[in-house]
Amino acid sequence: MTKRTWALLAMLALGLVFPAAGVSKQQGGVLHMIAWEGYLQPQWVAPFTKATGCQIKSKYAGSSDEMVTLMRTGGGGQYDMVSASGDASLRLIYGHDVQTVDPSKIPDFKNFGKAFQSPPNNTVGGKHYGISLQWGPNTLLYNTQKVKPAPTSWSSIYSAKYKGKITVPDNPIQIADAALYLMKTQPSLKITDPYELNVAQFNATIHLLTQQKPLIKKYWALASDEIDLFKNGDAVIGASWPYQTNTLQAAKAPVKDLIPKEGATGWLDTWMVSAKTKQLDCAYKWLAWISTPKVQAEQAIYFGETPVNSKACAIMDTLAKGSCEQYHANAPLKYFKQIYFWKTPIADCGNGQKNCMDYTKWQQAWTQLKG
Amino acid sequence: MAAGLDAAQGLRPKARARRLRGGALRALALLAPPVGAFLVVYVAALVALFVSAFWTVDAFTGELIHHWTFDNFRTLWNESTYRTVALRTIGIAAAVTITDAVIAFPFAYFMARIAGGRTRAMLFVLVLLPLWASYLARVYAWRLILDNDGLLNWSLRKVGLPPAGLAYSNTAMWIVFSYIWLPFMILPVYAALERIPHSYIEASRDLGARGFRTFRSVVLPLALPGVVAGSIFTFSLTLGDYITPTLIGGTSSQFIGNVVYDSVNQSSNLPFGAAFAVVPVVVMGVYLVIARRLGAFEAL
Numbered sequence: 001m002t003k004r005t006w007a008l009l010a011m012l013a014l015g016l017v018f019p020a021a022g023v024s025k026q027q028g029g030v031l032h033m034i035a036w037e038g039y040l041q042p043q044w045v046a047p048f049t050k051a052t053g054c055q056i057k058s059k060y061a062g063s064s065d066e067m068v069t070l071m072r073t074g075g076g077g078q079y080d081m082v083s084a085s086g087d088a089s090l091r092l093i094y095g096h097d098v099q100t101v102d103p104s105k106i107p108d109f110k111n112f113g114k115a116f117q118s119p120p121n122n123t124v125g126g127k128h129y130g131i132s133l134q135w136g137p138n139t140l141l142y143n144t145q146k147v148k149p150a151p152t153s154w155s156s157i158y159s160a161k162y163k164g165k166i167t168v169p170d171n172p173i174q175i176a177d178a179a180l181y182l183m184k185t186q187p188s189l190k191i192t193d194p195y196e197l198n199v200a201q202f203n204a205t206i207h208l209l210t211q212q213k214p215l216i217k218k219y220w221a222l223a224s225d226e227i228d229l230f231k232n233g234d235a236v237i238g239a240s241w242p243y244q245t246n247t248l249q250a251a252k253a254p255v256k257d258l259i260p261k262e263g264a265t266g267w268l269d270t271w272m273v274s275a276k277t278k279q280l281d282c283a284y285k286w287l288a289w290i291s292t293p294k295v296q297a298e299q300a301i302y303f304g305e306t307p308v309n310s311k312a313c314a315i316m317d318t319l320a321k322g323s324c325e326q327y328h329a330n331a332p333l334k335y336f337k338q339i340y341f342w343k344t345p346i347a348d349c350g351n352g353q354k355n356c357m358d359y360t361k362w363q364q365a366w367t368q369l370k371g
Numbered sequence: 372m373a374a375g376l377d378a379a380q381g382l383r384p385k386a387r388a389r390r391l392r393g394g395a396l397r398a399l400a401l402l403a404p405p406v407g408a409f410l411v412v413y414v415a416a417l418v419a420l421f422v423s424a425f426w427t428v429d430a431f432t433g434e435l436i437h438h439w440t441f442d443n444f445r446t447l448w449n450e451s452t453y454r455t456v457a458l459r460t461i462g463i464a465a466a467v468t469i470t471d472a473v474i475a476f477p478f479a480y481f482m483a484r485i486a487g488g489r490t491r492a493m494l495f496v497l498v499l500l501p502l503w504a505s506y507l508a509r510v511y512a513w514r515l516i517l518d519n520d521g522l523l524n525w526s527l528r529k530v531g532l533p534p535a536g537l538a539y540s541n542t543a544m545w546i547v548f549s550y551i552w553l554p555f556m557i558l559p560v561y562a563a564l565e566r567i568p569h570s571y572i573e574a575s576r577d578l579g580a581r582g583f584r585t586f587r588s589v590v591l592p593l594a595l596p597g598v599v600a601g602s603i604f605t606f607s608l609t610l611g612d613y614i615t616p617t618l619i620g621g622t623s624s625q626f627i628g629n630v631v632y633d634s635v636n637q638s639s640n641l642p643f644g645a646a647f648a649v650v651p652v653v654v655m656g657v658y659l660v661i662a663r664r665l666g667a668f669e670a671l
Contacts, residue, residue: 065637072639095434172637216622218539225618232518234538363638367630368452371623 028053029279031286034061034070034082036269038303044295052289054282062222063171064088071097071274080277081286083133085267086121087173087342091359093129098272100127105284108291108309115336116308121343122270130272131287134296136305137266137339138177139257141240143230154181154260156237158208163215167229167238170219172359172366173342176265177239179205180340184262194265194340196349202357206365219370230255242304263338300327417652424646428639435642443646453630457650460626463541464609467548468602474549475556475601483564498554506551510618513547539621547619548609555608556601563597564590599667606658610651627651
């Protein structure tokens, strides 16, 4: 090699060393996050990066099951944080995929509604495995022109009146919706919790879903699928999230949603920190940031969900008039009580008995239902 | 032939042996990287798939249990759901293959033997054009056609017919699969038809065979390997798909791929997914053996 080549190589090598040194001096790191679509919008991520120097790389997941799988693949060191719903969080906790967090490091934690500080889906044995984020109900969505009179009960999606025009989510946790309906309409089954079902209660629920199947147009897998079904008239009534309602109404589709008289299932999401993260500092900064009233309000309005920080209500109204009330951020405890939050079904029934159907059984039953 | 060549070049036996050894070494050096990559990437992945099919997972924590068992295969065999899913997958794959063969044959025949150079080039472009667009875009396009308020029902209404109600059904899946994989049938059939020497057909005519007899006794047997080669594509591509069933299928439209996807993504149950994935591998193995008997590999 000539001297010139050596000199070039040396320069290249120096170039490799120096930027690296520059990066390590920066205060932030890179957080790799698994989140629901719409949870990491530039609107509140960019100011976070600016304020803390911590960058965010996001990976959107389509289901709770996908989130659990992603957190576990690659030895679990690939992702630093996850916005887990209640039907994923317990699996992550018992699978040792996430670590405990200290709420005293989150200044806004004291402003959370009491029910969201230590909910059973992210707090086990008094230990916090994450910080609650936002919540919302699974609603009954209907086409106001085709469904008359307006529905008041979940019975609309189990009766033949709208045969072939009904859609429900393609998700094993949907079994809980049917169980909740039976809990309110068939007291003889003695269901007390739609996620804790013994064999008899479980079989009765699956029987209801089997009867419902011929009435259904499609089990929707993506929110956009349900939006298409309602837009194109293939479905006129179905189980939904507020997100679809917002999107359809924005597109001037004649739809409305409600929480029927039986109550509804719902989700409560939690930001959790991977057990193997090397970015603990940035992770705590993110937990603190996402809990502040302003960011809570922004996300609530963007997604159509309810913030856990009670101080977010006032800011929501300044961002979009009436949005605090629209998304129930100021709702009384009564509203909250009619929602049965997603949680992973486990064999422990919560009443000392261990004969409940666990999530594997739910998944098998769901696969067999679809056939 | 190599020996003849060497003799012609007048090499002595010793030199010849040295040359052969050198040649073998060179060939080995040349082939080692691709063969190695093939073994590691392809064969090893298949072996890993097969091995993990004999493991199970802890239902709650999702951790693998490395304990040899036939449980997964037993579940597959005993649960009627999985049998239904497997039969549905194979049935629709077969229906799609037959449909494509029936549509592709006259099309390819026209392209190979009747159309002039210009028409042929244009038809080629038309066959290949859909492949330039994304698979997903084409599937969603079909959704717009088959939807309740879609193009099909709109057209039917215009001519005073009742709506078809095809959206989100197994029939819809059959239509969409047949459309998507059609080019993969046309091309090999075209290649086989084009290869038939014109003199054979003239000879058949000279011997007094009419059009249909010539077609049945000369054209069809010579084109059959092409049809079988195309069927390998249409059959295997349908067999392994899971996106169209999700987007186009109805309430009873699960394919093997969907169950595998759900096992991995919903249950974190990789071993069960692996066990079910063995089924299409076996089906394709049997299919390929039959296809080879019918001479499909010479037509590829």
